[in-house]
Amino acid sequence: MAITTHDTETDVQDRAILVSLVTDKIKRTGIDPELSLQELVQLAETAGVEVLDVLRQNKETPDSRWFIGKGKVEELRMAADALGANTAIFDQELSGAQVRNLEEALDLKIIDRTQLILDIFAGRAKTREGIIQVELAQLSYLLPRLAGQGKNLSRLGGGIGTRGPGESKLETDRRHIRDRITELKRQLDEVVKTRELHRERRRKAGAVQVALVGYTNAGKSTLLKQLTDADVYIENQLFATLDPTSRVLELAGGKEVVLTDTVGFIQNLPHDLVASFRATLEEVNEANLVLHVVDASSPMREEQMEVVQTILQDLGAASTPQIVLFNKIDLCQPEQLEMLPTGTGYLKISAFNPEDLTRITEMIADELAGDTLNFRIPGDRGDISSLLYRVGEVLETTYDENDVLYNVRLNKEDYDKWGYMLADFVDQ
Numbered sequence: 001m002a003i004t005t006h007d008t009e010t011d012v013q014d015r016a017i018l019v020s021l022v023t024d025k026i027k028r029t030g031i032d033p034e035l036s037l038q039e040l041v042q043l044a045e046t047a048g049v050e051v052l053d054v055l056r057q058n059k060e061t062p063d064s065r066w067f068i069g070k071g072k073v074e075e076l077r078m079a080a081d082a083l084g085a086n087t088a089i090f091d092q093e094l095s096g097a098q099v100r101n102l103e104e105a106l107d108l109k110i111i112d113r114t115q116l117i118l119d120i121f122a123g124r125a126k127t128r129e130g131i132i133q134v135e136l137a138q139l140s141y142l143l144p145r146l147a148g149q150g151k152n153l154s155r156l157g158g159g160i161g162t163r164g165p166g167e168s169k170l171e172t173d174r175r176h177i178r179d180r181i182t183e184l185k186r187q188l189d190e191v192v193k194t195r196e197l198h199r200e201r202r203r204k205a206g207a208v209q210v211a212l213v214g215y216t217n218a219g220k221s222t223l224l225k226q227l228t229d230a231d232v233y234i235e236n237q238l239f240a241t242l243d244p245t246s247r248v249l250e251l252a253g254g255k256e257v258v259l260t261d262t263v264g265f266i267q268n269l270p271h272d273l274v275a276s277f278r279a280t281l282e283e284v285n286e287a288n289l290v291l292h293v294v295d296a297s298s299p300m301r302e303e304q305m306e307v308v309q310t311i312l313q314d315l316g317a318a319s320t321p322q323i324v325l326f327n328k329i330d331l332c333q334p335e336q337l338e339m340l341p342t343g344t345g346y347l348k349i350s351a352f353n354p355e356d357l358t359r360i361t362e363m364i365a366d367e368l369a370g371d372t373l374n375f376r377i378p379g380d381r382g383d384i385s386s387l388l389y390r391v392g393e394v395l396e397t398t399y400d401e402n403d404v405l406y407n408v409r410l411n412k413e414d415y416d417k418w419g420y421m422l423a424d425f426v427d428q
């Protein structure tokens, strides 16, 4: 992707050196810095950056002035000169002061992982909601980094880290940024209300919601397309999808559910972004069932699954029933396949295999149908018996003296809702 800078008015590609600093704190997180760096390369390429080289440093703690050590700054300068780089991208988050110090010392554009992700999102946002959310995240990221500076932002020029969504230009002054943030939050509130109305309508219509959730590039949009013929954007790049798309999916047995594709997750997803995207991610919260799509062929499979579970927890969706779809098994090595957990709630699939698609809809139907439970209801509790008929599917009725024994299929959601009335009558 060619990017125009203010300075020259010509197309200048970002030519970047990537930098990773491995501190003791990072080592303790258990995240493999090499895999994180590989992901940074993918992120940079997704943003249209040409990656020239990668520099690494191990250091107990970051340098407060430069982030990396002074000697490493010198090494970066030499590498940038030799390779003709105009940008350095850091895999960890930098402070405003560190960015300024590095920019002054190196005469390079300095970007960190968070800014790179925000930039990709800015390039992707299409709907009004997406555009507002990205701009809000960008400004929230920027504001604390302007502290004490009062410097105008025109130095940012063009290229990655400077792309803004829509027409709106970054204002040069903190007060304006704060005003803009307030305004964006107000607009977002409106969008959220509209979205809630839509959801309310779907809920009233009795639609069951199923959300496709997972790490970026796992194959969520591909599955939506394969399962429902939806015309969605699919790309072998990170964050192809920003805005949720919903389609009706007919399950084995004829029941219909609403299947929603969502924005992909990534490790160290910028906090401001998660906060801003809460409106969009509410779709996940509302779901009756989460399909957690995993790229089973990724060397980071386990870490990616953990990231997804953590974000689901943050969203308050950790207890929603979940089916894990290990996708892309056509790309897996035999030993990778062996490592995958099996059993209920897990499926190994390839999004392009029609038989696997059928297995998915069957498992969704089973999961939504719920478990069967036995109840013992005293003869004088006709209210409880009729509640059972109303919320569940009574499979069998037998009589034992004055009690009626029911075998009932009840989905988890209904049990959660009515459990306070039913729990006393469950027959082990």
Ligand SMILES: Nc1nc2c(ncn2[C@@H]2O[C@H](COP(=O)(O)OP(=O)(O)OP(=O)(O)O)[C@@H](O)[C@H]2O)c(=O)[nH]1
Pocket (backbone or CB within 6 Å): 214, 215, 216, 217, 218, 219, 220, 221, 222, 223, 233, 234, 235, 236, 237, 238, 239, 240, 241, 242, 263, 264, 265, 327, 328, 329, 330, 331, 349, 350, 351, 352
């Ligand atoms: N070989 C193989 N490739 C797959 C499979 N499923 C998806 N892909 C490819 O994986 C890439 C990413 O697919 P998407 O559907 O865009 O992934 P996503 O999860 O929606 O990604 P984001 O929207 O970026 O979060 C595309 O190139 C797909 O063609 C699969 O089962 N096997």
Ligand SMILES: [Mg+2]
Pocket (backbone or CB within 6 Å): 220, 221, 222, 233, 234, 240, 241, 261
């Ligand atoms: Mg997608």
